Amino acid sequence: MMQVRAILQRADPALKLLILLGTGLYLTELSLRTADYLHRDPRFVLGEGIIAVCFTIEYLMRWLDDAQDHYGWHYPHSAIGLVDLISIVPFWFGLVVPPEWGHLLRALRIFQLLKFFRYNRSLQLVALGFYRAWPAWKPLLFTQLVVGLFCTVSIFEAEYEAQPDKFRDLFDAAYFTMVTVATVGYGDITPVTSIGRCITMFTFVTALAIFAGILGVLGASFFKVMEEEIDPTVDPIAEFQKERQRQLNRWPKQD
Numbered sequence: 001m002m003q004v005r006a007i008l009q010r011a012d013p014a015l016k017l018l019i020l021l022g023t024g025l026y027l028t029e030l031s032l033r034t035a036d037y038l039h040r041d042p043r044f045v046l047g048e049g050i051i052a053v054c055f056t057i058e059y060l061m062r063w064l065d066d067a068q069d070h071y072g073w074h075y076p077h078s079a080i081g082l083v084d085l086i087s088i089v090p091f092w093f094g095l096v097v098p099p100e101w102g103h104l105l106r107a108l109r110i111f112q113l114l115k116f117f118r119y120n121r122s123l124q125l126v127a128l129g130f131y132r133a134w135p136a137w138k139p140l141l142f143t144q145l146v147v148g149l150f151c152t153v154s155i156f157e158a159e160y161e162a163q164p165d166k167f168r169d170l171f172d173a174a175y176f177t178m179v180t181v182a183t184v185g186y187g188d189i190t191p192v193t194s195i196g197r198c199i200t201m202f203t204f205v206t207a208l209a210i211f212a213g214i215l216g217v218l219g220a221s222f223f224k225v226m227e228e229e230i231d232p233t234v235d236p237i238a239e240f241q242k243e244r245q246r247q248l249n250r251w252p253k254q255d
Helices: 002-032 042-068 079-086 089-094 099-118 121-159 170-181 194-228 236-250
Strands: none
Touching (some): 002 042, 002 099, 042 079, 042 089, 079 099, 099 121, 121 170, 121 194, 121 236, 170 194
């Protein structure tokens, strides 16, 4: 076990370089646009394959190392393990899925950058902020979902007959609701009926208030994390376990 862990520690600098190299190769190939997915430059394919093989070996070694320590099989379903898995799945799936899926799978390679979560304390603190905000987020997100669904179906019912070219289906109505709640206001879809405008005003007032509450909870959590964890000796990964225990003690599971 110690030998595997020592190898992984010595390989960390090379793994960091591969993360940047893999992302750089993808962005370069995307910018050149010299061929379609079925006729890619073999140099890019080879580079992607080598990096995927290296990350796959790393993933298996970390799984083996984790299986032998006191955590048991914790790594595969941990946040870090899932990020590591996402960094290799697109390449291997790309060998067997239909070509039409190729571009979407390759786009997932950007998530390789999240592998820096293992090495970057700032990213760990950001993730900790999200995790601490989750208990307060859950009721707000559910309320936002209910209000958003109501506004979506209401605006669709009100506007479909008046402008079927704009509100063609529920997706268009959901898009309008999201743009309204986020205060983006593109203006490509607007209500023309009186009831539709009343629904839009209701959406703006209620859903935006809930959305502001979600952002406020997240901001407060981030501020608390940065204030408490300014001490460089604090390990954010260990804080995840402490926060998990605090949440279990606060909201124990009911039998």
